[in-house]
C-alpha cells in the first residue's frame with residue numbers, strides 16, 4: 237500500500253489564525269499529542285520570528301518524540317544578505333531541528349511587488365538558502381509559496397523556482413496554494429506538471445479560502461503528491477489551512493493509503509477536541525468526522541433506516557475515528573428515534589406502544605410551544621420516566637416568592653423564599669443571590685441538600701436564554717437552557733415560558749431532578765428532616 241506523509245503546521249500556520257495564541261507550554265502539549273498519534277512531521281514554529289518559538293525549540297529537546305520529526309520554518313534569505321549571514325536562517329540552525337522548511341516565492345508578481353527584487357535574484361535566494369541549510373546537515377523541505385497562482389501568471393518562471401530548490405538540494409518540494417483560491421482541477425494540472433519537471437517527491441500545502449483545502453489536498457495526492465501539510469481542525473491564517481482531521485481519514489479509509497497507523501485514527505476525535513481546548517476555541521460541532529454532530533441523526537426517516545442498518549445514513553462507522561453515534565429527539569422524530577432512546581435507557585418499549593406514541597406526541601406539542609429537546613437530554617429523559625409508572629418526583633414546589641430590590645445607585649439585591657415538599661416533609665428556606673435566578677438556585681439547593689447531599693457536587697455550568705418571538709418585546713416567550721455537571725458528566729435541561737423566572741425554574745428543577753435520577757442518586761436520600 238502506498239503511503240502519504242502527514243506534516244502538521246498547527247503550531248506555526250495554525251497559530252496564524254485569528255483568535256489563537258498558543259503559549260510555549262501549549263505548543264509542547266500539542267506537539268506531544270501530535271507525536272503520539274503518529275504524525276510524521278511537526279512544524280514547531282519560526283525561530284526567526286519571536287522568542288516564544290525559540291523557547292519552544294529549546295524546551296522540546298527535553299522530550300523525546302517517538303514518531304515525528306520536528307521542523308523549523310523560515311523564509312529564503314534576505315535579498316541583501318548571504319544565507320550564512322542571515323539571522324533568521326542562523327536561528328533555524330540554532331533551533332537544533334533535523335528538518336528546515338523554507339518558503340520562497342514562485343509568483344513573479346510577488347517577487348517584484350512583495351520582495352522588491354529581480355526574478356533572477358529570487359532564484360538565487362532560493363537556491364543558496366536551501367544549499368546552505370543542506371550543507372549544515374539538515375533535511376530541507378521547500379515550500380513553494382503561491383505556486384498555483386504563479387503557474388497561472390507565469391508558468392515558466394514558477395517551474396524555474398522549484399527547479400532552483402531542487403538544485404539547492406531540497407528533499408521535498410511542497411506546492412502551496414497560499415491564497416487558497418485554486419480549484420481542484422487546477423491543482424491537478426499543476427501538480428502533474430511539476431511532477432513531470434522534477435525528480436523529487438512533492439507535497440501539498442493548501443489554504444481554505446475557497447472552502448476547498450481538503451479537496452485540493454486529496455486531488456494533489458491523486459496527482460502524485462506524497463506529503464500533505466495541514467493543521468488540526470483546519471486552524472490557520474484567514475479561512476484556515478487544510479484540515480488534517482478530514483484529510484487523514486479520507487486518505488486512509490477512502491483512498492486506501494497509509495497515513496498514521498490505522499488504530500491511532502480511533503484517537504482522532506480526542507486529538508481534535510484536545511487541540512480546540514488548548515487553543516481555547518469552541519469545537520465546531522459540524523466538523524466532518526470528529527464534530528459532535530458528524531454522526532448525529534435527527535430526521536425520523538434517517539433513524540428508522542439507521543436502526544435497520546447503520547450504513548444507510550453513515551459514510552463510515554464513527555468508532556473508526558473515535559467519534560460516536562447520537563440520535564436526537566425533536567418534532568422531526570418518528571417512533572424510531574424514540575425506540576433508539578428507550579434502548580439507551582434500557583426501557584422495553586415496542587413501536588406500537590401507546591405510551592411511546594403519547595410521549596412522541598407530547599414532544600411535538602412542546603416543541604411547537606418553543607421547547608427544544610435536542611440539547612436537553614435531562615428534560616427529555618424526565619419526560620419519558622414520567623410517562624411510565626414508577627417515577628416518583630424527588631421534590632415538588634409548594635410556593636415560591638422572589639424579591640428584587642433595586643437601590644438608588646442602580647445596584648440590585650435578590651432573595652428567593654421557597655417552600656418544597658420532599659416525600660411527606662415540607663421544607664421552607666430563603667437564600668440571596670447576585671440575581672433572581674442565582675437566588676432561586678441557591679434557595680432550591682439549600683432546601684434539598686439535607687435530603688440529597690449529592691446535590692452539592694452538581695454545578696450549573698451554562699445558562700442561556702433565547703427569546704423565541706422578538707416581536708413581542710419584553711412580553712416574548714423565552715427558552716432557558718441550563719447545562720449542569722457533577723464532575724463526571726454533564727446534562728442539559730430546558731424551560732419555556734413568557735416569564736423568564738418560570739422558564740428558569742423549570743430548567744433548574746429539571747437539572748437537579750435529572751441529576752438525582754441519573755446516578756441512582758435518589759437512593760442517597762437521607763432520612764427526612766422536618767424544618
Ligand SMILES: CC(=O)SCCNC(=O)CCNC(=O)[C@H](O)C(C)(C)COP(=O)(O)OP(=O)(O)OC[C@H]1O[C@@H](n2cnc3c(N)ncnc32)[C@H](O)[C@@H]1OP(=O)(O)O
Nearest residue numbers: 282284285286311312313314315339340341350351381414
Ligand atoms: C505564506 C506564509 O504563511 S509565510 C509565513 C507568514 N508568517 C508570518 O509572517 C509570521 C512571522 N513573521 C514575523 O515574525 C515577521 O514578519 C518577521 C520576523 C518574519 C519579519 O519581520 P520584519 O523584518 O519586521 O518584516 P515585515 O514583517 O514587516 O515584512 C516581511 C519581510 O519579509 C520579506 N519576505 C517575504 N517573503 C520572503 C521570502 N520568501 N524570502 C525573503 N524575504 C521575504 C518581505 O519582503 C519583507 O521584507 P521588507 O521588510 O524588506 O519589505
Ligand SMILES: CC(=O)C(=O)O
Nearest residue numbers: 339379381382412414
Ligand atoms: C508556506 C505557507 O504557509 C503558504 O504558502 O501558505
